[in-house]
Amino acid sequence: xxxxxxxxxxxxxxxxxxxxxxxxxxxxxxxxxxxxxxxxxxxxxxxxxxxxxxxxxxxxxxxxxxxxxxxxxxxxxxxxxxxxxxxxxxxxxxxxxxxxxxxxxxxxxxxxxxxxxxxxxxxxxxxxxxxxxxxxxxxxxxxxxxxxxxxxxxxxxxxxxxxxxxxxxxxxxxxxxxxxxxxxxxxxxxxxxxxxxxxxxxxxxxxxxxxxxxxxxxxxxxxxxxxxxxxxxxxxxxxxxxxxxxxxxxxxxxxxxxxxxxxxxxxxxxxxxxxxxxxxxxxxxxxxxxxxxxxxxxxxxxxxxxxxxxxxxxxxxxxxxxxxxxxxxxxxxxxxxxxxxxxxx
Amino acid sequence: xxxxxxxxxxxxxxxxxxxxxxxxxxxxxxxxxxxxxxxxxxxxxxxxxxxxxxxxxxxxxxxxxxxxxxxxxxxxxxxxxxxxxxxxxxxxxxxxxxxxxxxxxxxxxxxxxxxxxxxxxxxxxxxxxxxxxxxxxxxxxxxxxxxxxxxxxxxxxxxxxxxxxxxxxxxxxxxxxxxxxxxxxxxxxxxxxxxxxxxxxxxxxxxxxxxxxxxxxxxxxxxxxxxxxxxxxxxxxxxxxxxxxxxxxxxxxxxxxxxxxxxxxxxxxxxxxxxxxxxxxxxxxxxxxxxxxxxxxxxxxxxxxxxxxxxxxxxxxxxxxxxxxxxxxxxxxxxxxxxxxxxxx
Numbered sequence: 001x002x003x004x005x006x007x008x009x010x011x012x013x014x015x016x017x018x019x020x021x022x023x024x025x026x027x028x029x030x031x032x033x034x035x036x037x038x039x040x041x042x043x044x045x046x047x048x049x050x051x052x053x054x055x056x057x058x059x060x061x062x063x064x065x066x067x068x069x070x071x072x073x074x075x076x077x078x079x080x081x082x083x084x085x086x087x088x089x090x091x092x093x094x095x096x097x098x099x100x101x102x103x104x105x106x107x108x109x110x111x112x113x114x115x116x117x118x119x120x121x122x123x124x125x126x127x128x129x130x131x132x133x134x135x136x137x138x139x140x141x142x143x144x145x146x147x148x149x150x151x152x153x154x155x156x157x158x159x160x161x162x163x164x165x166x167x168x169x170x171x172x173x174x175x176x177x178x179x180x181x182x183x184x185x186x187x188x189x190x191x192x193x194x195x196x197x198x199x200x201x202x203x204x205x206x207x208x209x210x211x212x213x214x215x216x217x218x219x220x221x222x223x224x225x226x227x228x229x230x231x232x233x234x235x236x237x238x239x240x241x242x243x244x245x246x247x248x249x250x251x252x253x254x255x256x257x258x259x260x261x262x263x264x265x266x267x268x269x270x271x272x273x274x275x276x277x278x279x280x281x282x283x284x285x286x287x288x289x290x291x292x293x294x295x296x297x298x299x300x301x302x303x304x305x306x307x308x309x310x311x312x313x314x315x316x317x318x319x320x321x322x323x324x325x326x327x328x329x330x331x332x333x334x335x336x337x338x339x340x341x342x343x344x345x
Numbered sequence: 346x347x348x349x350x351x352x353x354x355x356x357x358x359x360x361x362x363x364x365x366x367x368x369x370x371x372x373x374x375x376x377x378x379x380x381x382x383x384x385x386x387x388x389x390x391x392x393x394x395x396x397x398x399x400x401x402x403x404x405x406x407x408x409x410x411x412x413x414x415x416x417x418x419x420x421x422x423x424x425x426x427x428x429x430x431x432x433x434x435x436x437x438x439x440x441x442x443x444x445x446x447x448x449x450x451x452x453x454x455x456x457x458x459x460x461x462x463x464x465x466x467x468x469x470x471x472x473x474x475x476x477x478x479x480x481x482x483x484x485x486x487x488x489x490x491x492x493x494x495x496x497x498x499x500x501x502x503x504x505x506x507x508x509x510x511x512x513x514x515x516x517x518x519x520x521x522x523x524x525x526x527x528x529x530x531x532x533x534x535x536x537x538x539x540x541x542x543x544x545x546x547x548x549x550x551x552x553x554x555x556x557x558x559x560x561x562x563x564x565x566x567x568x569x570x571x572x573x574x575x576x577x578x579x580x581x582x583x584x585x586x587x588x589x590x591x592x593x594x595x596x597x598x599x600x601x602x603x604x605x606x607x608x609x610x611x612x613x614x615x616x617x618x619x620x621x622x623x624x625x626x627x628x629x630x631x632x633x634x635x636x637x638x639x640x641x642x643x644x645x646x647x648x649x650x651x652x653x654x655x656x657x658x659x660x661x662x663x664x665x666x667x668x669x670x671x672x673x674x675x676x677x678x679x680x681x682x683x684x685x686x687x688x689x690x
Contacts, residue, residue, distance in 0.1 A: 147534050211583055212583030216590075224576075226525070232580050235580045235581050236583075238560055239580070243588045253612070
């Protein structure tokens with residue numbers, strides 16, 4: 001049984017929806033949920049839903065961090081906030097993973113403060129899968145930090161590859177850098193510097209990937225800085241929902257189109273499932289000591305359910321232990337491959 | 346009559362398609378086309394189409410730049426390439442605008458070399474409209490240069506605003522910076538530094554815009570660096586065509602869905618028109634002495650037709666003169682507003 005601590009105050013959807021997601025019938029039966037938040041609010045909600053409190057562990061947190069607050073300030077001032085309380089439970093070994101749909105900046109800041117970084121990682125990264133017709137497509141950093149050094153991007157390449165191998169089951173995944181063209185001369189200064197490091201690494205580096213290929217023929221792992229990654233992900237999400245809205249507007253324009261659209265409902269449902277950014281499982285924070293999953297803050301309870309499943313999967317597959325081993329192991333492999341290079345002159 | 350020089354060797358679609366686009370019946374009747382490329386190939390194509398050569402001016406260019414060549418090297422080595430010949434026609438006053446679906450890097454390099462920059466511009470920028478349900482949404486730089494200084498991004502803000510006012514008819518357009526969040530503290534180091542300059546400028550600056558808002562509620566002008574802009578645009582295009590392909594796959598899955606889809610054909614056509622990145626008019630290169638429009642290189646003749654119309658519109662509205670005046674005028678306005686600030690201590 002994996003014990004998943006869920007921050008019930010996270011996100012824009014409110015305590016009721018967070019709890020509704022946490023008790024969703026679709027969730028794996030081997031999950032032991034810990035609801036973290038204001039006890040009175042949680043108890044009131046459980047009463048309203050007629051669920052005995054005994055079915056869950058409830059851990060009280062006095063405060064909540066609002067979506068508009070400053071990340072590091074709020075974490076430092078509100079020491080008893082629901083995110084920090086959940087992370088502290090994991091640090092003390094009373095939970096195996098933490099899920100929050102709350103302020104992702106606060107989640108990153110609190111994780112650094114409470115859990116600390118794993119060996120060899122200068123900065124953690126948020127990663128996420130993106131919809132890609134059954135292909136494995138994982139992107140990081142989607143917004144933990146901006147302005148990384150090239151060395152940090154290489155660390156993220158190793159973390160992303162290890163995650164995709166351990167959790168998504170792809171052996172020796174293909175890793176690419178997001179860029180503005182495929183030729184080696186393309187890229188901004190940061191991306192070009194990172195490319196040199198990736199080429200010299202033991203990763204299965206496949207070069208640059210361009211924006212339009214990220215959904216249609218993606219590498220298993222796409223690495224970019226947290227600024228570009230955040231912009232890229234939000235544009236992909238925004239374009240998908242823009243097109244969906246256009247389609248809905250066109251299909252509801254006349255009675256005739258409405259009738260035909262009703263007959264095609266299963267088709268449109270299948271389409272929606274395939275471009276679903278919410279159902280794809282939340283964003284793991286890679287590089288800290290523990291399993292931390294950020295769920296989409298603006299989204300439906302469905303996104304939190306998917307994030308809880310990802311947390312369960314990561315905890316059961318011992319993600320922290322695997323990631324802790326990754327960078328030292330890569331460093332040894334790189335040292336060995338350097339040693340083995342024949343000296344020819 | 347605006348005289349538009351069209352590079353017939355540009356892009357992946359080939360000379361025949363470029364010429365087919367240039368003689369498209371949908372084009373405005375007040376356009377005088379100059380076909381620039383290898384005379385023999387152009388003549389053969391006009392014969393095949395049974396079009397008298399007398400209807401067009403044909404200007405010979407001995408060479409063409411391939412899509413895979415290095416931008417600056419190819420422009421310097423192939424002095425008689427079709428892009429440079431077309432630009433030189435404009436420089437000598439024998440054309441009012443140049444359109445090419447060719448190598449956009451070569452188009453930028455040749456424009457800098459042959460036309461030069463307008464006063465106050467350190468680096469030109471490529472801009473483009475994006476589909477946005479009838480709203481005006483113009484983005485720059487989508488890839489002329491990476492790693493600009495913040496001052497250059499401000500120049501691009503002025504150029505973009507002047508273009509949108511002069512050519513798209515929006516007085517005092519709203520200008521935003523593309524970022525990873527709306528709060529002033531967000532952004533990477535470059536974007537934050539640019540924000541300070543934008544706030545102190547006379548532009549109608551509205552702050553940061555996030556990726557998901559770029560299509561749904563865009564500012565009139567979105568400014569970003571050429572790396573992020575290129576990635577962003579390609580992801581938007583890629584997501585739109587990914588969703589379109591998913592929809593097509595679902596609709597052709599069974600005979601029943603095929604029949605229903607056929608009945609909804611006008612609806613899907615209307616949808617396609619609204620998310621059409623090709624038909625939206627090419628990418629003006631802003632900041633050089635002349636009207637230079639890059640058409641989408643991978644795309645259908647339709648994209649070249651739209652780019653020719655944009656060139657015509659820009660030439661008729663005397664874009665170069667207006668842009669030449671922009672930065673000195675803004676500098677004067679900013680100097681004046683500084684002078685008028687009351688000295689309070």
